[in-house]
Amino acid sequence: MATTTLPPGRATTKRRASAFMQGIRNGDTFAHLLTLLCAVSILLVTLALVYELYVNSRTTMHKLGFGFLTGRNWDPVSGDFGALPFIYGTLVTSALALLMAVPLGVGAAIFLSELAPPRLSNALTFVIELLAAIPSVIYGLLGMFILVPFLRQYGEPFLKRTLGFLPLFQGPMYGVSMLAGGLVLAIMVAPFIISLSRDMLIAVPVDQREAALALGATKWESTWQVVVPYAGVGIMASVFLALARALGETMAVTMVIGNDPRISASLFAPGYSIAAVIANEFAEATGDFYIQALIELGLVLFALTVVINGLARLVIIFTTQKGTGH
Amino acid sequence: MVALNSSVNAAPAPDAVMLNGAGASFPYPIYAKWFSDYNKIHSDIQINYQSIGSGGGIRQLLSGTVDFGASDAPMTDEQLSQAKTKVLHFPTVLGAVVPTYNVPGLSQDLNFSGQVLADIYLGKITKWNDPAIARDNKGVNLPAQDIVVVHRAEGSGTSYVWTDFLAKVSPEWQSKVGTNASPKWPVGLGGKGNEGVTGLVKQQPGAIGYVELIYAVQIKIPYGRVRNAAGVFVKADLAGVTAAGASVAKTMPDDFRVSITNAPGKGAYPIASFTYLLIPSKIQDANKQKVIKNFLSWMLSDGQKAAEPLSYARLPKEVVAKELKQISQIQ
């Protein structure tokens, strides 16, 4: 048809104008605007959030500069604020959590999507998703009174006896430790990994499985060598979402990690995470500079989670478009 | 507003006064009792106090988010200069900071010299059967257990008092760490509030921590004797704390900011401290002003009776008299 667009003729303009007037008269324009404003509020809130975080940490950002991220010293007294111990603690506990939760989670997801009959699968998934709804402070409560004493009395000594040659499992055993933090986080993010990975696996077209089986593969071989790789990128993305969640967890971590801003090689040692130090010190940070340093930590955490979440979600969007072939 | 008649305290009347305060956990047990008792006497006055540490108390007071603060460490000149109106220190009680520990198998109280405590907290003494500890505890069977040092995670007046004492008895501590509410701890786990430290010590075999006396008493964990300036090992008790307080009763400065650690005298407990309510000198709300003044007078008279059952020592007479005069400075 015509490849050039002509300006709208008089008839078209008249039609559009009367439609517009009708829109105003019957309230559609108003409804459109109102809902649009509410939707846009999300953008505004996010912008306001970033703005507030930035404005309230400007002084420390200028004064400490990049050294904030690499400094190992957190000394409110002398005004020397280095975030490295908290970044370290956050990353170590999260990495530990993923190390434990990913095999467990992907394994459970495989069971739920490939082996379990649909009704059992739905029922179990329902139960597992309930785990995701449990508040962080409850996990902290259980971590403090069950996990930590268990680690101190049995878990850590066992690890020391068997794997004590590794610097990871050396040193005094307090119970409260980065190990405890990682364990609690693992239980908290496992439901997310299971739920999302299961969705990804179920979305893999049946023909893929059937083709592998037709070629003589066992069900496991078909699953592991065909289905999982097919959903692989999506599973990776779900792992990243779980990571972002683990990075920001506050209460459960602060109740079991020991709250010591120290960088140690051993998992038995107490540590500190960004969210935990903000929770502990915010209400009592004396002096504007101290508060700004804490808010700057909040900004670092915000940036970390947004970047990881953002990338993961983009991956999910593009893979589900490709994967389901829509 | 929900009003449940079966509850211990009824909902506030329409023109009730509500005050918010925050700060030290050192005196929390007695402040909680005072504010609860005061509410029983004056049911339309509710004073909500949250134990968040002395650092928090000072900070919230300076930000203006609470009506009054509380701290064991007197405010520094720098902090006072940040206040919009002059802040008045009102000592409330005298307390003791005790070294409390969890060493399985011990049947007696341990003796600690200041130097030993400093070395433990510097990380130089790491086992309970270290010769330095054994020297002060002849005849006690000390296990070869690792010492787990516990300190405060947040800015704390109790930490201030503890480090003040350590700095006076150990030159190494003075130069390496110094006296501070938020010192750079060489070693140890952080607990939140006196409550958190007590909890950690209770749960952790081999642990040593410093807490206000009443916490060790209420939770029934052992605490040791500390050697005072006269060389005597004193166990924290009312007599020892009162003696420490008496040493400055007559020479109390006008702003009440004073340190009584390592006080002279044979019976004085060396790690004692006043604890303060921090009251702004100008309070705009007339109702609140009246309530604070009344509460302070009540605290200095009837309130003092609650101190000793909770293992805090009463204020010396001279100090009480001076404080009553300071109340009139609140406008």
Next chain:
Amino acid sequence: MQWRDYWRRFFNYFMFSLTGLCALVTVGVLFFILGYLLWNGGSSLSWAFLTHLPTPPGESGGGMANAIVGSAKLLLLASVIGIPMGFLGGVYLAEFGAHALPFVIRYTADLLNGVPSIVMGIFAYTIVVLPMKHFSTLAGSLALGVMMIPIAVRSTEEALRTVPQSLREGALALGASKWKTIATVVVPAARKGVITGIVLDIARVAGETAPLLFTAFSNRFWSPGWNQPTASLPVMVFTYAISPYEDWHRQAWAAGLILLSLVLVANLVARLSVSGRTAH
């Protein structure tokens, strides 16, 4: 058959058994948590606990009546802040959205959803607590309310999308304006999903502790109005758990049980009621 095939068969059963074990472990943890809380918390629940105010440490008979009411007030105000905006935003995405804006909004909503709740607490502190010079229920509700908006937007959008297009077209063909169609036909058709989304949204923020630590702070007494600090169940659980008093520990378990029960019941009811998900 060759040995290799036997091995493959064995490996097949073995690996799938492992995956079954993984699922079992995860489910087992949930039941363990529930069981332990029921056992520990249930024994500390009492009428006194539900109706009394906190008492000083050492005095028995204390309760968390003010925390229960405080949490209710916080959630109520948070819902008022978060639900209407979230709902209308979801309506926009499902009914009006055009061009690239819906994508941007959806994406940002998901990002906002992933922001750690303690950062929301900082946000509410800087814009409410500092200017007001007061910890307050309002500040806490704002932190929670802002967290509720993106969840409400997404769940509303998804619920509305399940309504078949034919319903909309039928209404429009009968001469209804677009907003009337939405208000009288689409939303009522999707009401189950919308309400479920709202209930889950509230349950999600009911257990949040971190954002309340320096916004709503805490209170040993009743909190009158909206301008005073207030006790809340999650903060009380935290404060009592890290204390050294046995009595407070018991109360922490009891409070944890109440909190968990409310959250789980809300989740159960909401999810079960949507099993007939398609709207008719």
